[in-house]
Amino acid sequence: MSSLLVEGLVxxxxxxxxxxxxxxxxxxxxxxxxxxxxxCGKTTLLRVIAGFERAQRGRVALxxxxxxxxxxxxxxxxxxxxxxxQEGALFPHMTVEANVGFGLSRRExxxxxxxxxxxxxxxxxxxGRLPHQLSGGEQQRVALAxxxxxxxxxxxxxxxxxxxxxxxxxxxxxxxxALLRAQGVTTVLVTHxxxxxxxxxxxxxxxxxxxxVQQGAPAELYESPADERLASFLGAVNVIPADFAPGAAVxxxxxxxxxxxxxxxxxxxxxxxxxxxxxEVRPREGGDQPGLHGRVEQCRYYGHDALLEIRPxxxxxxxxxxxxxxxxxxLPAGTExxxxxxxxxxxxx
Amino acid sequence: MSTLTPxxxxxxxxxxxxxGWRRWPLASAAGAALAVALVLLPLVFVIVQAQQSGWGEVxxxxxxxxxAVLLWNTVRLGLACTVACAVLGVGAAWxxxxxxxxxxxxxxxxxxxxxxxxxxxxxxxxVSIDHSLHGYWAAVxxxxxxxxxxxxxxxxxxxxxxDAGLEEAARSLGLxxxxxxxxxxxxxxxxxxxxxxxxxxxxxxxEYGAFEITQYRTFTVExxxxxxxxxxxxxxxxxxxxxxxxxxxxxxxxxxxxxxxRGWRSGTGVARPVSRVxxxxxxVPVLAALTALCAAALGVPxxxxxxWMARGSxxxxxxASILGALAHTAxxxxxxxxxxxxxxxxxxxxxxxxxxRLTLLIERVAYLPMALPGLVVALGLVSFSVRYALSLYQSxxxxxxxxxxxxxxxxxxxxRAAMVQAPARLEEVGxxxxxxxxxxxxxxxxxxxxxxxxxxxxxxxISSATELTATLxxxxxxxxxxxxxxxxxxxxxSYGAAAPYAAVMVAISAVPxxxxxxxxxxxxxxxxx
Numbered sequence: 001m002s003s004l005l006v007e008g009l010v011x012x013x014x015x016x017x018x019x020x021x022x023x024x025x026x027x028x029x030x031x032x033x034x035x036x037x038x039x040c041g042k043t044t045l046l047r048v049i050a051g052f053e054r055a056q057r058g059r060v061a062l063x064x065x066x067x068x069x070x071x072x073x074x075x076x077x078x079x080x081x082x083x084x085x086q087e088g089a090l091f092p093h094m095t096v097e098a099n100v101g102f103g104l105s106r107r108e109x110x111x112x113x114x115x116x117x118x119x120x121x122x123x124x125x126x127x128g129r130l131p132h133q134l135s136g137g138e139q140q141r142v143a144l145a146x147x148x149x150x151x152x153x154x155x156x157x158x159x160x161x162x163x164x165x166x167x168x169x170x171x172x173x174x175x176x177x178a179l180l181r182a183q184g185v186t187t188v189l190v191t192h193x194x195x196x197x198x199x200x201x202x203x204x205x206x207x208x209x210x211x212x213v214q215q216g217a218p219a220e221l222y223e224s225p226a227d228e229r230l231a232s233f234l235g236a237v238n239v240i241p242a243d244f245a246p247g248a249a250v251x252x253x254x255x256x257x258x259x260x261x262x263x264x265x266x267x268x269x270x271x272x273x274x275x276x277x278x279x280e281v282r283p284r285e286g287g288d289q290p291g292l293h294g295r296v297e298q299c300r301y302y303g304h305d306a307l308l309e310i311r312p313x314x315x316x317x318x319x320x321x322x323x324x325x326x327x328x329x330x331l332p333a334g335t336e337x338x339x340x341x342x343x344x345x346x347x348x349x
Numbered sequence: 350m351s352t353l354t355p356x357x358x359x360x361x362x363x364x365x366x367x368x369g370w371r372r373w374p375l376a377s378a379a380g381a382a383l384a385v386a387l388v389l390l391p392l393v394f395v396i397v398q399a400q401q402s403g404w405g406e407v408x409x410x411x412x413x414x415x416x417a418v419l420l421w422n423t424v425r426l427g428l429a430c431t432v433a434c435a436v437l438g439v440g441a442a443w444x445x446x447x448x449x450x451x452x453x454x455x456x457x458x459x460x461x462x463x464x465x466x467x468x469x470x471x472x473x474x475x476v477s478i479d480h481s482l483h484g485y486w487a488a489v490x491x492x493x494x495x496x497x498x499x500x501x502x503x504x505x506x507x508x509x510x511x512d513a514g515l516e517e518a519a520r521s522l523g524l525x526x527x528x529x530x531x532x533x534x535x536x537x538x539x540x541x542x543x544x545x546x547x548x549x550x551x552x553x554x555x556e557y558g559a560f561e562i563t564q565y566r567t568f569t570v571e572x573x574x575x576x577x578x579x580x581x582x583x584x585x586x587x588x589x590x591x592x593x594x595x596x597x598x599x600x601x602x603x604x605x606x607x608x609x610x611r612g613w614r615s616g617t618g619v620a621r622p623v624s625r626v627x628x629x630x631x632x633v634p635v636l637a638a639l640t641a642l643c644a645a646a647l648g649v650p651x652x653x654x655x656x657w658m659a660r661g662s663x664x665x666x667x668x669a670s671i672l673g674a675l676a677h678t679a680x681x682x683x684x685x686x687x688x689x690x691x692x693x694x695x696x697x698x699x700x701x702x703x704x705x706r707l708t709l710l711i712e713r714v715a716y717l718p719m720a721l722p723g724l725v726v727a728l729g730l731v732s733f734s735v736r737y738a739l740s741l742y743q744s745x746x747x748x749x750x751x752x753x754x755x756x757x758x759x760x761x762x763x764x765r766a767a768m769v770q771a772p773a774r775l776e777e778v779g780x781x782x783x784x785x786x787x788x789x790x791x792x793x794x795x796x797x798x799x800x801x802x803x804x805x806x807x808x809x810x811i812s813s814a815t816e817l818t819a820t821l822x823x824x825x826x827x828x829x830x831x832x833x834x835x836x837x838x839x840x841x842x843s844y845g846a847a848a849p850y851a852a853v854m855v856a857i858s859a860v861p862x863x864x865x866x867x868x869x870x871x872x873x874x875x876x877x878x
Contacts, residue, residue: 014705052777076780077789083781089774093796102792103782150783 002063002153003028004049004186009058010070011041011048018044020210021058026154026203028063031180031187033201035194037233040207042190043086046156049188050083051076062153082147082155082185087163088139090131096142097127103150117145121179136164137172144176154186161196173200194234198222206230222275224262224346231273231348236307236322238274239348240341249345252314253279253292257343272345279323281308284336291340294321296331306330310339374786377703380695385714387692387754391729392593392721398732399586410587415571419588423567423595426488427553433493434549438500439542441642443530444635446508449625451632456639457505458866463646464498465862467815469558469836470851471495474650476562477657477844488565494646495559496552500545502865507541508534513624526626547603554596555722557818558836568592569724573818576728586732589725596720654855657848670834671849678830681745682813685752686760690805692753693760694798697768712761719758723819726751731822748823752813759812760805767801811858 004026011019018041026032036042047053049060051067051074060068062081067074076083090099100117101109118124121141131139140160147155160176161169177200180187191197197204198218205215214226225231228239242249242256249256249272256272284293294310297320308331310321321339331337400407410416445456463471472491476482482490511534519533520526535542557569568588576585628635693715700712718726730751734741741747771794779789817832824833831850838847 047777050777050781052780075785076777077783077785079781081781083778085774085778089772089778091775091779091793092770102779103784146778146782 001028001184001186002065004154004188005059005061006045006049007059007061009045009048009060010056011044011053012056018210019048022207022211024205024212024215026186026188028186029184030202031177031189031200032203032205033189033191033197034205034207035191035197036207038192041210042192042207043158045207046083046158046188046190049154050081050156051079080150080153082150082152084140084143084147084155084157084160086159087136088131088143090134090139090142090146092131094130095127096123096129096131096134099131099142100145100149102146113149117149120148121145122175135168137168140164140172140176144179148183148185152185154188155180157187157189159191160189162191162193198234206233220261224259225273228271228273228348236276236324238276238279238319238321239271240274240345241269242272242347243269244347249347251341252312253339253341254290256341256345259344259346262346271348273348274341274345276307276322276324278342278345279321280340280342281310281323281325281329281331281337282340283331284338289338291338292321294337294339296333296335296337298333299330301327301330303327308337310337312339374698377695377698380692381699381708381711384692384696384757385711387750388714388717388757390733391726391751391754392717394729394732394736395586395589395593395725397736398582398728399590402583406583407587410584411591416588416591419566419568419571420591422485422565423554426485426492426565426567427550427595427599429489430492430496430553431546431549433489434497434500435542435546437493437497437642438545439504439538441497441639442501442504442508444639446505447626448635449627450635450639458863459643459647460501460639461498461866462859462862463495464502464865465859466495466647466650466855467558467817467832467851467858468492468495468552468556469562469817470654470855471646471650472559472562473835473839473844473847473851474653477653478649483564485565487563488560490645491559491563492553492556494642496549497642497646499548499552500542503541503545504538507538511537516624543603543606547599550599550602551596551720554592554599555724555818557724557821562839568595569722569818572724572728573821577822582728582732582735586728589722589728592722593720593725596722600720651855654848654852657844658852660845670829671831671853674829674831674834674850675853677828678814678832681749681752681830682810684745684749685756685813686806686809688749688753689757689760689809690764690802692757693764693805694768694802696761697765701765701768702773715761716758718755721755723751723755723816724822726754727819727822743823743825745825745828748820748825751819751823752809752816755816755819756809756812759808763805763808764798764801767798767804771797807861811861814857815854 004024006022006024009019009022009024010017022041022045024032024034024045034042034045044053048055048068054073055068055070057070059066059070062079065074066072067079090096091102094102096118097114101114104113115124115127118127121144123138123141123145126134126138126142131142134142140163144160161173164172173196189197189201198221201218203215204218204221205212206221207213208230213230214221221230222234225234228237231237231239240251240253242251244250244258244267245255247258247260249258251272251274253274256274258272280291281296282289282291293313295313296308297311298309300307300309304327305324306327306329308323308325310323312319312321323339325331441456441460444450445453445460450456468491471494475487475491515533515537516529519529524532554567555569556567557573560567560570561573568591572585572588572592575581575588579585696712696715699708730747731742734744734747775793775797776789779793780786784792814830815832817836820830820832821836824830829837831854835847835850835854838844838850
């Protein structure tokens, strides 16, 4: 088990720069998700780590070994890094057994290693099948078993679940997660699905415009995003204007505690990030209740929860507020409500 | 956990250092360079030879009354044959694919089979039966019967894949059946038909044997005569330049008429069966017409072969020498097929896996021999070897290289189709599983492209085995192939002795053509089942 380190990685194709100084640290045995929109360079990053492309500048290291420093470079077959490409990329002319055994020596292939691996990923009965006879989920498992066969020091997964349909995806995702946990292999997972990144990974790194904008634990990223773009990329968000006081933000939703981890803003006024689930919405029952007054304009009901779009009645507040409530607390459009927020919140830089 | 160091601003120019050439695998680049050099070599040396005595001499040789006559002969033949092939090809394809004709599958095979008979054998068939056949109309007849399948095949495929929805929409908008055909159906199959017509024109420009037999003088015939009988290499090369110019003009003509690849495809909806027009009272006339076409294109040459073989067996049937000629043909053709297929691998690897402007240009160059008549390739190689490598002149190697150059486009087409099925990604996964580059290629890419390699080998082998013009110029002295021996006997009017050689050539090429037509029809049929 080794940690994987990427420092100042630069890579482009022709005149088009793709990665412009990527820094990424993957702790040994962790699962790190690299999250980014399609075309942001996620796959290129994986390809450089795997050794299919060379770095132009920067350094890639696995444990004590330098894999690529922009001058010398270790070919992929000597890196000990497993790679699971999109849609599995199984060798179409080989059976499941031959695919999984591809990287093994003849002795290992005979010794029942392949059967163990197939057992491990839960497809022991499919050894003799050809890839086109497998479902998408099965193909993914074979690809995983194949990559794990050589006991790699690190494992790279390139959008491994994106080709699966929604119901299957959750299932396979959980299984793979449990498997990787059990193996304790240092893993980099590349994805454009923020839900997948947040729910699976120990560490999430967000790649944007060729560099990592923020890296941290899922909750840290979700609660304290570096900027507004990142905040909305990770989930629905309310950006609320605020006046800053020491340790607190004064907003139309009341005075909210500021998160201590983030340095307080130097300026006196700005905005804070308030996630929809931080809003408490109550129907107004006459009287003068505390909190912001508003009216539900639309209710999107998802079953387990509901997203309310609320038009504040306060003069001057024009933006709609998004509030997430439990499904059983959904309110029909037109309901008069009061809205309060639960802190702490994070100030936007 | 954030261990972010601020990313430094980086110069964008830096990205350039490792692009282009350096990302190409060395082996592919070297192979592709060899292929390009081989393809360009004959053309370059035809030009070198042509201007050997100065441009004044070139001008004198070009601006002659004789050249004008040749030009007129070639152009009027080209126009008549191409139009005739287009009409026959599209008409036959429409009858087979879009009407409720009886015995559809049989016709689909019969109409393609003439492709398996070398043009000069078709000419031999007609002329050996009727000696009065010669001149313009004989040449038009023979070449049309030989070449119409080049239009029929793509037209039939296109008609089978026509979007029925468009035709129905046209009918619902008030167009009659005939106007629907012209305004909707024809537009959908136009590119396929134009492509076929281009192949017909190029084949006409390159043909020598059939015109020699029908005694019709085109550029190719004249060039051959100048070189082989007049020993005038300069005149031959100068005229070759005109021939190449005509080929280029044909290519450009096709582009102008809209043959340039254009993304014109309707939605990917479910393929719906096209309706079949009932023939009704026309059944008998249509059947008669198709029967006549097959009889003329297939029946007459085959009858002539059988007739002369039956006659010949009573006099002289040199079976020993036929085996010898067959062995030489097989040897040269197989070597050429291996060479062309091997060259196609790096070419397609570069153009598919390392796609950029330069590799696309390289792939185009590999298609250039389609527009180079065999005679021009042969002249160029002779001109090269006489100057720089006399030991190569009329050696087996030179003939093999000539075949490989000539039929390289066929190999590239076949290998390309397979290479698309073997993405580089798979090889990369193999590398990450601990295999070196060569081992990963051998175990992953090679098995995946094997069907394409086999197809490429077969196509080049067959084309080489039935090639006449370049073979006549380049075959090693004293070594006869099927084509040269056939030609020697035909020139002596020893039809009985010539026929068995032609029969063997027809047998070699008919099998794959039969398979080709079979592979086309079940698919078209299954769609309607």
